[in-house]
Amino acid sequence: MPPAAPDATAQDADRRLHPMSWLFVLAQQLKSFIVPLALMLLFGRGEGHMYQLWGLVGVGVLVALSLWQYFTYRYGIVDDALVVRSGRLERSLRVIPFARIHNVALQQTLLHRVFGVAEVRLESAGGQKPEAEMRVLKLGDALALEVLIRQRGRAVDGAAEESREAAPRPLLTLPLGELVRLGLISNRGMVVVAAAMAALSQFGPEDAVEDYLEKQAEQDLRVAAVWADNHHLGAVDYAIGAAMVLLALIVLVRLLSIALALLQFHGFALSERGRRLTVERGLLARWRTSVPRRRIQSWTLRESLLHRLFRRRSLDVDTAVSAHSQQQRALRELAPIATPDACDALVDHLLPKAGWTALAWRAVPDVAWWRLFLPSLPITLLLTALACWRFGCWGLLVLLWLPVAAFKARQLARRIGYALGEELVAVREGWWSRHWRFAEIDKLQALQLVRTPLDRHFGTATLKLDTAGAGTMAPPLRIRFLPEADARALCQRLAHALAQRPLHW
Known part of the structure; x- marks a missing residue:
């Protein structure tokens, strides 16, 4: 369990933000409606709408609020925790232990770089808001705070402390050619x-x-x-x-x-310092985000048709931080684009005990293709009936889709598979666009055995696996179309393994 938060008072938060922080707070507040306002002024038709000048009054109020936030926001360090004080009429005092901070994100837009400042965002697992947002600090102070959180958090977690901070070890960089390939592959x-x-x-x-x-x-x-x-x-x-x-x-x-x-992704660099991974990227706006390796909950390898043409893949991760839609700086893309061998080597390096490249993959029964083909059958027949009613016998041409759908279902079923190792559970799916989804067993939080009416008819089941921080766009971690006996045996095996291991965040 993480240590209890130390006792702290408002006087412990004695450090101010950068003197120009009110300007960046104002810019953030204006961002939500500055574009619609500008477009309205450019394309608006009416004349004499003097009421639009009231927008200037609103801007003045936002300026006053930004200055108020600057003068009432303080932060400080007490033992192994960050203390944040804000507000004057309604005061707030937060004590955030370093061990609770899962992700440290630094952002530098072009304006930030002009003033030599950075925005700092501290995130933890769960919740709808970050633990703290500091908009903005001097770049040197922001980097020093990141190093302090890394060192103190590692010491609290019981990891071996080093006399000196180890130099970062580069794991992946993207030269210009790879960025061009990424642009051609992505949409x-x-x-x-x-x-x-x-x-x-x-x-x-x-x-x-x-x-x-x-x-x-x-x-x-x-x-x-x-x-x-x-x-x-x-x-x-x-x-x-x-x-x-x-x-x-x-x-x-x-x-x-x-x-x-x-x-x-200009200047993309994935590096490792101790037990923490750091990603830096961006041309005009620079992003720097870091997370301890143990906070990674699940992994996703992707390979679309264009990826295969360029002999590339991408590697994404889900971390135990808040999944709020505004937290775009969480570390997700470990390798936006890389060769298959580079992706495999990266997984083997970060999960040395998992044996990723040595996993024995198992296919699902042949009945899976029929299950995948079945939903297209009634839809095709309905469309055929509508086409015949509208175009006569020519509508029967819609039935030509059935052999195409059957071929697609067979190809999809041939690619479905799963693997279970001592430390890792993995699934793979897809034909045109393929993906591999896997997680360490001790990161699993829930197991669910699901049987639909079709499952009961065919004697199959689906085993769903859940981890923390799963992205909304990530493919589900599930094993489909397993024989019921195999699904129950696999579920019991995983449940027994989870009962013997502590849950790792």
């Missing part, structure tokens, strides 16, 4: 396109699309048709033109993806 450019379309539809001129379709679209089509007739374009030329437009759009999206990959 981050679609995020920019979707955001731009959403902003245009939300804040652009009212009825702009309808006005264009009603007034200008027909004229533009006529001009294009006249141009095509003058150049004697045929069906092949139209097909080539459409293909070139589609290719240009794909290239544009990929270029945006590469640009985003450079912005987010």
Whole structure:
């Protein structure tokens, strides 16, 4: 159990934030509505809306609140704990033991780097908010606080202390070529396109699309048709033109993806210092986040079709920190892109007793393909009936999807497997996009044996495994389509193993 928090008073919190911290607090508060406000001013149609000037009054109030927070926020160090005091009318005093802090995140935007400061965020397991947010500290003070938490937290946990702080050991870096591959593999450019379309539809001129379709679209089509007739374009030329437009759009999206990959992962470096992993990344905004290795709860290897074309994979982890949607700085991507051998070597290094590369994988029974194919059968028959009602006998062509679905189900079933070692449980699934999901046995928090009506009919069951900090986008850790007897035996084996081991956070 972690030690009790030491006694502390408000006088122990005697350190101020950086003198310019109020500016960054103000920027954070304005961030939620500064973009809609700017778009409204740019694209707004009305004239004489003087009530919009009341927004300046709101900004003035936010400035006053930011200054108030700066003058009333203090922090300090007492023994092996951080003391945070805030508020004047409604006072708050928090004592946070270093052993409770699971993740230390440092952020430097371009503005932070200009002023030589950093934002510090301290996170722990569970909860909806971080333990403490310091916006902002001098960069040297922020790094010193990170080192202090690492040293004191290790000492409290009972780990062997070193006379000197060990130098960080690099585990993975991403050169420019890897970042370009990451941009080509990922689909981050679609995020920019979707955001731009959403902003245009939300804040652009009212009825702009309808006005264009009603007034200008027909004229533009006529001009294009006249141009095509003058150049004697045929069906092949139209097909080539459409293909070139589609290719240009794909290239544009990929270029945006590469640009985003450079912005987010430029200078990516995964390093190890003692028992703590640290990731640094970012071109304009620098992110630095660290977490003890023991806080990693589960692992996910991903391999899409584009990953296989480039002979790459990605490695993500879930850590025992709050899963609140705003905590984007938690360490998740250990290897945004790397070769399969590099990913395996990284797992073997961080889990030396798990024997990741030596696991014996077991396939599920052949009936799994039928279970995967079955949901597409009624949907296809329904769509066939609707197509026949609308198009006659031509609607029967929809039935051609059934052999495709059967082939896909067989390929998916062939890839499903699981492995159980002395220290690790792992599952794998996927065909076009594949993933491997695994966790140390002593990190499991719950076991659940699930049987649906189809499971009871086929004599199968699904074993669900739960860990702390599972990401919402992470694939589930489950073993599907097991024979009931095998599923119960596996569940009992894992339950017995968990009963003999302490739960490790």
